[in-house]
Amino acid sequence: MKLDVNALGTFYQMAREGAGLAAGRLTHMTGVETQVGVTKLNFMRGREIRRDFEDSTEKVGIRVNLTGAIEGYSMIVFDRENALRIVETLLAESESGAGADIDTFDEMTQSAATEVGHIMNSGFIDGWADVLEAAIDVSTPEFVEGQSAELFFGDIDEAPDEDDLALLFQSQIETVGTEVGFSHYLFPKRESMSRLLGHLRTSGGIEYDKLDGFDRMAERGAEEVAKTATTLTGIDTSVEIRRLNFVSLEAIPEQLADETLVGVAFEFDGMPSGYLLFLFDEESAHEIVDAMVPMEIDEDEDGFGEMGTSAIKELGNIMASGFLDGWANVLDTTIDHSTPEFIHDMGAAAVDPVIIQLGENQDFAFVFDTLVMADGREFDCEVYAIPDEDDLERALNNLDVDRIEDTPTTAEFQEVDTT
Amino acid sequence: MKTYGTEPGAPTPVQVGISELAVSEGDDTLKSYGLGSCLAIALYDPDSDIGGLAHIMLPDGDAAENSDRKPGKYADTAIRALLRRMVEQGANYTTVEAKIAGGSDMFKFESFGDGVGQRNIAAAKAELEKLGVPLEAEDVGGEYGRTVEFTPGSGTLVVKTADESAENGVTEL
Structure with a gap:
């Protein structure tokens, strides 16, 4: 699997488009003004992703399985508190839940949170499909609640192992005036990402x-x-x-x-x-x-x-x-x-x-x-x-991987959007 | 930074990030933070109260392939794009005036040559002259950063430096 700046540039554009669509839909649903902050691609090891995740706050995730142009899992993760605030806002807008003050997820609030997460996942995915000009199919959403990384992606084969170097897409979506943010993770299948990279690459690459x-x-x-x-x-x-x-x-x-x-x-x-x-x-x-x-x-x-x-x-x-x-x-x-x-x-x-x-x-x-x-x-x-980009590519290509101590990584690609 | 969903009458100025440009009217202010060698180009038509702000980073868009996609990145293409959008909104080309700020040279690195800030200033001035847009005021050069806020209605460009209490802390152009 090889990559080059053009391929990474396309991924970057995907992350931006996706974050924009997701922010727009969150605004549409809740009436709360949102803005997209910095978007970046990160290279991180599996253990660092888990460390970021396990910051001892309760979290709520909504994940979907993807097939088509990208295969793997896409997941929106809110701090549990934030998810509850969003659900409150939503229910307050509808007549039935006026003045709601919610502190646990029952059937109704869980389904509202799942709906929000799903619409935002779809925002990201539609953004990527636009950039790639290809279709991506999405499964029905799954609701996950808990504190450890294990609960959220322990059963996903595509998630990176401890030492695997992963490519994460990170964007920030902030709500204006209220402190609600969220993270987004994408765990694509290696073959699927390899195919995409090959397709997007315009130079020899590294x-x-x-x-x-x-x-x-x-x-x-x-x-x-x-x-x-x-x-x-x-x-x-x-x-x-x-x-x-x-x-x-x-x-x-x-x-x-x-x-x-x-x-x-x-x-x-x-x-x-x-x-x-x-x-x-x-x-x-x-x-x-x-x-x-x-x-x-x-x-x-x-x-x-x-x-x-x-x-x-x-x-x-x-x-x-x-x-x-x-x-x-x-x-x-x-x-x-x-x-x-x-x-x-x-x-x-x-x-x-x-x-x-x-x-x-x-x-x-x-x-x-x-x-x-x-x-x-x-x-x-x-x-x-x-x-300088050209210099870096040359320097890396000259690099003898065997010189690097420790076990060489079997790299995986995935995507995280933090907010 | 793009905002989705807007509160009517919100007093917050619209942020014009690097390589971006925006057009507004009357008291709706436009703001660019932390200009170093980048240059803020403000154009306005005093008759219609329509104006725009560009936050450019490079001088020559005509020589770059992506200037169609990102006109706001380059001095020449940004000025033309601003003018076009202002005229589309009802501004009169012949009465448009310009003010510029920024283009400092913070570092004396060998790779920077004559100074990246100076190149941006020269390119903006050349394009304005070519299009016959008078340059009414400027606060350019030096070795410090600037934040600018532009009000199209009055044509006022407020320039602030990091140390607001200093002699050149706040300048109104």
């Missing part, structure tokens, strides 16, 4: 199993960053989130909070070349400066002073070396980086020059998205590594 190298790069890079941050600040840190996303360039600044951030940016050169950004919220940046600069500093108009700025640049510089060395080790190459550029500005504004530069030659990017957090939440650091 062997799917080499994507294990991606995951290894992400892991090494993240570990190095956490280690460096701990050494330099004396504060224990660990890798909280580590994801490899495939997104449209425009979506990268959109996912940053609309607040002033402090950051250090680099360009790197080698195989691959690209851009690397470390971003901190202002409070975290002050924590770092306090930890690294023992004396009181003169704060200039920027709030960090010359000493503070150079401390943050220094930390960024050493983290960048560690991160890129981690990559270079996996890829068996060398990657050089520029001197650090300090930013204290709106987060999106710090990222858009990078996407503009890459946008000359590509529409999508792989983003290595990492969150490093200090124990006790003294600070956190978001890392964005955005390699």
Whole structure:
């Protein structure tokens, strides 16, 4: 099974179309305004998907079996509380349930929740069918309630095993004014996805199993960053989130909070070349400066002073070396980086020059998205590594999979839409 | 970010994301967050109160193959698409005026050459001149980000920087 950027681009478009249709139908049903947030494709291991799922909240899922252009399972998952709120809204609209205050699922509310989930599943599936210009058939929906991943996809053969690297489609649908979101998972059959990829591919592409190298790069890079941050600040840190996303360039600044951030940016050169950004919220940046600069500093108009700025640049510089060395080790190459550029500005504004530069030659990017957090939440650091697409494909193709330690993964494809 | 279902009379401005463009009328404001090297192009017709905002990322759409599908991504195609949509809604081509903001150069990376922000500003100005649309005001360049909010009715383009208390914190064009 091989994939290329064109095939991933089509999947990305499918995820967007699907999320749009699902959001529109939720609005239509409940009268609540909804919006689609960031959509991305993630590469994740089975165990990480399960960890995300088992966050100790009760959940409700509505799943359907798919046949046709895509074969497998599609599942909408709500937090149980959210599902109840949606059902309340629905029943309040009809005369019979006016003023309903529901806290358990009886026959009527379960059937209402199933109906909502089914209509949203169908929204996603219709979106994919539109993009693929092919028919996808949907079974009758099944209602699942509980807390463990096992209940929801334990009996699905298509779900990824612990070490399997899965492709997940993730989108956010938010309701405006009320806190109701949901996740969407797709577990396609491997043969079905392989057929689709072959059909959508327009270039030589990369062997799917080499994507294990991606995951290894992400892991090494993240570990190095956490280690460096701990050494330099004396504060224990660990890798909280580590994801490899495939997104449209425009979506990268959109996912940053609309607040002033402090950051250090680099360009790197080698195989691959690209851009690397470390971003901190202002409070975290002050924590770092306090930890690294023992004396009181003169704060200039920027709030960090010359000493503070150079401390943050220094930390960024050493983290960048560690991160890129981690990559270079996996890829068996060398990657050089520029001197650090300090930013204290709106987060999106710090990222858009990078996407503009890459946008000359590509529409999508792989983003290595990492969150490093200090124990006790003294600070956190978001890392964005955005390699040049052609370089990355070449680097991965040169990668000798046997060099990668641990068991090589037998990759599976599936889809998750989180909200 | 696209919103499904709208509340009538909701005061929230319509968000114009990167590579997007939108047309509105009167007091219905349009907003673009966190422009770095991207450029906000606002066009409005003072006679009909119709205006539009584009949030472009690259200069030259005529040279790109996907500019038909994404006219809002490029300076030249975005300006033409905005004008066309405004005229369709009743604006008069000959009285349309323009304001631009953004196009800063945050980093001095080798790969960036002369500056990605400057290229966007130059492309927008060239296209406006070609179409005979007067550029009434601009707040461009520098090394900092901007958030803009545009009101078509008054033609006001409010530009904010990260530090609103600073000298150049809030500018009204």
